[in-house]
Amino acid sequence: MYEIVKKEVLSPGVLLFDVAAPLIAKKCQPGQFVILRIDEDGERIPLTIADFDREAGTITLIFQEVGHTTRQLGTLNKGDGLLDLVGPLGKATHIDKFGTVVCVGGGIGVAPVYPIARAYKQAGNKVVSIIGARNADLLILEKEMAAVSDELIITTDDGSKGRKGLVIHPLQEMIDAGEKIDVVMAIGPVIMMRSVADVTRPYNIHTVVSLNPIMVDGTGMCGGCRVSVGEKNKFACVDGPEFDAHQVDFNGLMARQRMYHDHEKMERCGGGSCKCNK
Amino acid sequence: MQQVKHKMPEQAAEERRRNFNEVALGYEAETARAEAARCLQCKTAPCRQGCPVEVDIPKFIKHVKDGDFDAAIDEIKTKNNLPAVCGRVCPQEDQCEKFCIMGKKGEPVGIGRLERFAADCAMAKEREESAALPAEVLGKVAVIGAGPAGLTTAGDLARLGYKVTVFEALHAPGGVLMYGIPEFRLPKAIVQREIAALRKLGVDIQVNAVIGKSYTIDELLNEEGFDAVFIGTGAGLPHFMDIPGENLNGVYSANEFLTRVNLMKAYKFPQTGTPVRVGNRVAVIGAGNVAMDSARTALRLGAEKVYIVYRRSEDEMPARHEELEHAKEEGVEFRLLTAPVRVLGDDKGWVKGIECIKMELGEPDESGRRKPVPVEGSNYVLEVETVVMAIGQGPNPLVQDTTPGLAVNKRGNIVADEAGATSKAGVFAGGDIVTGAATVILAMGAGKKAAAKIHEYVQNKKAAR
Ligand SMILES: Cc1cc2nc3c(=O)[nH]c(=O)nc-3n(C[C@H](O)[C@H](O)[C@H](O)COP(=O)(O)OP(=O)(O)OC[C@H]3O[C@@H](n4cnc5c(N)ncnc54)[C@H](O)[C@@H]3O)c2cc1C
Ligand SMILES: Cc1cc2nc3c(=O)[nH]c(=O)nc-3n(C[C@H](O)[C@H](O)[C@H](O)COP(=O)(O)OP(=O)(O)OC[C@H]3O[C@@H](n4cnc5c(N)ncnc54)[C@H](O)[C@@H]3O)c2cc1C
Ligand code: SF4
Ligand code: FES
Numbered sequence: 001m002y003e004i005v006k007k008e009v010l011s012p013g014v015l016l017f018d019v020a021a022p023l024i025a026k027k028c029q030p031g032q033f034v035i036l037r038i039d040e041d042g043e044r045i046p047l048t049i050a051d052f053d054r055e056a057g058t059i060t061l062i063f064q065e066v067g068h069t070t071r072q073l074g075t076l077n078k079g080d081g082l083l084d085l086v087g088p089l090g091k092a093t094h095i096d097k098f099g100t101v102v103c104v105g106g107g108i109g110v111a112p113v114y115p116i117a118r119a120y121k122q123a124g125n126k127v128v129s130i131i132g133a134r135n136a137d138l139l140i141l142e143k144e145m146a147a148v149s150d151e152l153i154i155t156t157d158d159g160s161k162g163r164k165g166l167v168i169h170p171l172q173e174m175i176d177a178g179e180k181i182d183v184v185m186a187i188g189p190v191i192m193m194r195s196v197a198d199v200t201r202p203y204n205i206h207t208v209v210s211l212n213p214i215m216v217d218g219t220g221m222c223g224g225c226r227v228s229v230g231e232k233n234k235f236a237c238v239d240g241p242e243f244d245a246h247q248v249d250f251n252g253l254m255a256r257q258r259m260y261h262d263h264e265k266m267e268r269c270g271g272g273s274c275k276c277n278k
Numbered sequence: 279m280q281q282v283k284h285k286m287p288e289q290a291a292e293e294r295r296r297n298f299n300e301v302a303l304g305y306e307a308e309t310a311r312a313e314a315a316r317c318l319q320c321k322t323a324p325c326r327q328g329c330p331v332e333v334d335i336p337k338f339i340k341h342v343k344d345g346d347f348d349a350a351i352d353e354i355k356t357k358n359n360l361p362a363v364c365g366r367v368c369p370q371e372d373q374c375e376k377f378c379i380m381g382k383k384g385e386p387v388g389i390g391r392l393e394r395f396a397a398d399c400a401m402a403k404e405r406e407e408s409a410a411l412p413a414e415v416l417g418k419v420a421v422i423g424a425g426p427a428g429l430t431t432a433g434d435l436a437r438l439g440y441k442v443t444v445f446e447a448l449h450a451p452g453g454v455l456m457y458g459i460p461e462f463r464l465p466k467a468i469v470q471r472e473i474a475a476l477r478k479l480g481v482d483i484q485v486n487a488v489i490g491k492s493y494t495i496d497e498l499l500n501e502e503g504f505d506a507v508f509i510g511t512g513a514g515l516p517h518f519m520d521i522p523g524e525n526l527n528g529v530y531s532a533n534e535f536l537t538r539v540n541l542m543k544a545y546k547f548p549q550t551g552t553p554v555r556v557g558n559r560v561a562v563i564g565a566g567n568v569a570m571d572s573a574r575t576a577l578r579l580g581a582e583k584v585y586i587v588y589r590r591s592e593d594e595m596p597a598r599h600e601e602l603e604h605a606k607e608e609g610v611e612f613r614l615l616t617a618p619v620r621v622l623g624d625d626k627g628w629v630k631g632i633e634c635i636k637m638e639l640g641e642p643d644e645s646g647r648r649k650p651v652p653v654e655g656s657n658y659v660l661e662v663e664t665v666v667m668a669i670g671q672g673p674n675p676l677v678q679d680t681t682p683g684l685a686v687n688k689r690g691n692i693v694a695d696e697a698g699a700t701s702k703a704g705v706f707a708g709g710d711i712v713t714g715a716a717t718v719i720l721a722m723g724a725g726k727k728a729a730a731k732i733h734e735y736v737q738n739k740k741a742a743r
Contacts, residue, residue: 023492037449043542043551044449069551084449086486216537216552219447219488220674221457221514223531233518233525238676252525255627 001081002036005058010140011133013065014108015074016050022057024049024087030115031093031210031242034059035218037084038072045069046215046237048112049088059087062111062140089218090241093208097124099182102174103149104167104196105131106188110141112210113187118148120185126150130170132188136161168195181205186245190254197245207245211236213256228252281384284313286391291607295577298461298545301604302366307347310395314343317387320379325389328374330723331430333357335374335389342392350396358393359433360426360472360722362401363455365394366464368719369598401471411480412439417505417736420445420498422489422677425453426718427510427709429476430725431732436479438733443504445487450541453512455718457541458533460571462578463601466540490676495684499704505736506704508728509692510721513710515672519563523621524667528557528629532564532572532668539575557663559583561632563618564668565595570602572666573610584610585660589617589637589650615639615650619657621665631661671715681705689714698728699735706732 006018024034033048051060065071076082093116101120105113110131121127129149133139134157146152153170154162163170167188174181184207186196193209200207213236216222220238227236228249234240287303288294294301305313317339325335333354341350354361370376370390378386416439421428424446432442450456452469477483489495489511498504516531518524535554538544542552560576562569565588573584586605588595591614595602606612613634620633636656639648673690685693685701691712698706708724710716 027492038551041543041546041550084486086447086449086488088491089488216534216542217448219514219676221516222534222537223516223518224534226518226525228525233520252627256525256527258527258627 001083002085003081004076004078007076007078010062011138013074014138014140015063015065017061017063017073017076018053018058019061019082019085020057021059021085021087024085025052025054025057025059028052028059028088029092030095030119031112032088032090033218033241034061034085034087035089035215036061036073036082036086038069038076039083042072042083043069044084044216044218046089046212046218048210049115050111051115062108064108086218089237091239093119093185093242095119095123100126100128100180101183101185102171102181103127103129103145104171104184104186104188104192105129105141105145106167106186106192107133107138108140109186109188109192109210110139110145113185114141114144114148116185116187117145121148121150125182128174129153130155130167132156132162132167132192134158166195167192168199171196172199175199175203175205183208184245185209190250190257193245193248194250197248197250201246208242209245209248210241211243211248211253212241213253227256279316280312283316283385283388283391284309286388291604291609294462295574295608296580298578300465301462304398305391305395307345307395307399310342310392311345313388314339314392316380317343318379324377324379325374325387326377328372328377330373330719331358331726333374333393338396339387339389339392342396347396347399350392351400354393354396357726358722359430359476360455360718361393362397362468362472363426363464364719364722365390365392365397366468367455367459369717371599373719401468411437414439416440416733417740418443418503419506419508419732419736420502420504421508421510422495423447423453423510423512423709423711424451424473424483424485425510425512425709425721426455427512427711427721427725427728428453428508429473430722431508431510431706431708431729432481433476433479434726434729435732436476436481438729440733440736442481444481444483445489445492446483446485447488448541449485451483451485453510457537458568458571460536460540460575461545462574463571488676490680495677495681495702495705505739506706506732508698508725508732509677509700509705509707509711510709510725511674511677511711512721513671513715514674516667517670517672518667519618519669521618521620523623523629526621526623526629527627528555528663529621529665529667532562532568532666533671535572535666536568536575539579545579554579555664556581557629559585559660559662560664560666561585561587561618561660561662562666562668563587564670565590565597566668566670567597567601568671569666569668570597570605570610572668574605574608576664576666577608577610581664583662585613585662586610587613587616587618587632587634587660589615590647591615591639594647613660617650617652618665622659629663629665631659632665633657633659671710673711673714696727697731698724699731704735704739706735 132155230247375386544554637650643649709721
């Protein structure tokens with residue numbers, strides 16, 4: 001059992017857990033993830049390690065309640081435990097002194113961006129962060145991001161906080177203003193990552209995205225997490241989850257993520273008869 | 279004397295094709311004793327040369343014949359830590375039974391069935407094993423991977439007096455026995471019972487531990503105080519064909535498909551959390567045990583038509599004969615001398631069919647089998663909603679990539695000698711990670727040899743100190 005030692009609601013439907021996992025806390029690096037299982041009948045779901053405290057032996061998970069397992073996870077409280085937790089999985093982010101790095105986080109994607117931005121900063125880079133959400137209520141980790149960035153730009157779709165618009169707009173402006181950008185790190189919904197890639201492609205700015213295909217084992221055994229990168233099949237759990245954004249087949253990724261959507265809704269809601277629209 | 283084996287009671291094909299209960303039901307005591315009586319108790323016991331873990335076959339069979347089933351299982355267990363598993367899934371026809379004298383004129387003695395019988399008897403009685411373990415601890419050994427190879431090494435070393443820790447990446451030990459081979463061939467409760475017996479021997483099994491990530495091999499040896507390491511990480515990396523459309527929704531690797539169903543119990547969804555999607559029509563590509571398991575699983579999940587698509591003919595099929603027969607009885611359709619060239623999708627990204635091409639057999643290739651050559655212009659479309667790729671697995675590279683000084687061959691398999699020694703001092707390996715995808719019993723045989731070698735290595739090292 002892996003005990004939940006802290007629970008916090010960051011925004012509606014977005015929760016933060018600190019989980020006691022000394023071995024993972026000791027080894028993990030920014031960019032890596034874990035796979036957890038809540039109970040004996042539970043499915044294995046991947047979540048990024050949003051932070052870690054090596055001394056306290058805890059890792060931080062931030063997740064959005066989107067479906068069955070994440071909702072069930074949301075019902076757990078401080079003192080409850082997870083049955084299984086395996087990690088750290090995936091390759092760590094390549095951190096170096098590149099110069100100027102722009103970290104883009106959309107929605108829940110801010111969570112995985114945070115430890116990466118911090119590591120870039122510690123490595124001596126100038127870090128400009130752009131974080132966005134649909135509205136002010138859904139914005140997470142603003143203070144934390146501000147603390148590790150030289151500059152923080154906020155966007156919301158409805159203008160309820162920061163600038164009205166999408167995260168790509170300030171990015172485009174920076175480029176237009178002739179600011180030299182060495183690396184862009186973008187994590188968020190696939191559509192957002194695809195647009196960031198579209199923005200930086202013409203300028204050949206090295207752009208990294210963290211992909212979240214469906215996973216089962218997380219060790220390269222099932223092949224379910226395969227994504228096409230540079231027209232080659234890659235397994236996101238072991239070859240990634242981070243890839244060169246300009247090489248990724250985002251459309252294929254989006255189609256594959258929908259694999260279980262309708263199926264789950266139907267089966268879990270009694271064949272769709274309940275009309276709960278979940 | 280009866281020239282053929284006593285028949286194995288089975289669930290009727292019509293019934294079993296829609297349930298996950300075990301297909302073969304096992305001998306009754308009376309049948310087992312009658313089958314055991316067919317054994318000639320040959321002095322030379324040729325059957326034994328076909329057993330990689332060296333079970334004294336005539337001896338245990340004699341105990342069965344005499345009705346002393348406890349003695350039978352005790353005899354088997356001195357050599358084989360997983361008899362209930364082996365009795366079910368070993369390809370006995372190519373192992374012990376192939377050499378049995380009785381096979382010369384009629385059918386060989388049903389050695390596998392008797393092994394299963396003895397193991398099941400002991401389990402039914404919940405008989406405690408009375409293994410007297412050595413009091414002195416001879417050393418500390420880490421085993422990576424809880425498949426048949428790793429579990430065998432662990433069991434043998436524990437009996438010798440070692441403190442053994444097994445590190446397993448998944449949340450349940452067993453390897454392919456848990457995630458690959460379906461419930462209807464090998465009930466998972468049985469695998470876990472045999473593993474529980476190993477735990478009683480003092481073997482510590484740490485699940486959720488991915489070596490290469492949680493610890494590296496060098497850390498295990500230099501920081502965690504292990505005297506030696508055994509690598510039994512198997513062949514778990516699924517191969518794909520690199521044909522267009524392979525990433526469409528509805529195309530699974532056999533590993534993903536079977537893992538969802540077996541390890542994650544997707545056949546009980548939504549009571550369990552993990553879903554699996556099977557269409558009405560399913561094509562399984564390949565014709566080994568993995569393909570048969572996938573096809574029969576798809577049937578049980580409710581598919582109306584299940585095709586095996588294989589580019590050679592029935593003679594070349596690598597699956598066990600019994601599994602092939604079972605699949606046929608259950609209604610799996612075989613499209614032989616047929617190769618897929620493209621997966622077709624609908625406008626939402628879902629599979630709607632596969633384009634196939636007919637093949638004919640040409641000259642023998644490197645493998646000695648006649649090489650399939652495409653027949654120009656014979657393309658046709660097989661309408662299916664699900665495709666399962668069961669064309670083989672390769673070595674998982676996590677350990678090799680994080681272990682400097684460990685030699686691998688060009689396919690990525692770890693290089694080890696007969697006894698399991700690798701190029702790196704203190705590191706041993708065996709099973710599918712060394713040989714490529716093979717069988718349970720060969721993996722166990724490799725584990726046994728490695729355990730003996732590890733014992734020798736650790737004792738020599740201690741003596742030299
Ligand atoms: C490497 C990685 C890191 C991730 N990090 C985070 C994180 O830090 N915070 C967070 O909120 N989410 C993260 N996700 C996504 C998270 O795993 C999914 O939201 C979660 O699996 C959904 O499960 P569910 O049962 O609640 O939803 P359902 O929609 O009911 O899921 C059904 C099935 O689809 C899979 N699935 C559905 N959507 C996704 C998706 N987007 N990604 C992966 N699998 C999916 C599930 O595993 C499950 O098998 C990450 C995904 C990956 C691959
Ligand atoms: C579907 C299917 C059906 C089969 N049917 C038969 C049959 O009927 N008869 C037969 O004899 N053989 C059969 N086989 C083959 C047989 O199962 C294998 O040859 C055998 O399991 C190999 O044993 P192993 O111990 O080498 O590896 P595996 O059983 O593959 O076990 C390896 C274990 O190591 C773990 N692991 C991998 N990497 C790491 C890591 N880095 N850290 C920690 N743990 C790790 C894995 O999770 C796994 O549990 C079948 C195989 C499949 C896939
Ligand atoms: S070869 Fe056959 S008959 Fe002879 S001892 Fe072995 S099992 Fe019995
Ligand atoms: S999650 Fe199974 S191979 Fe990546």
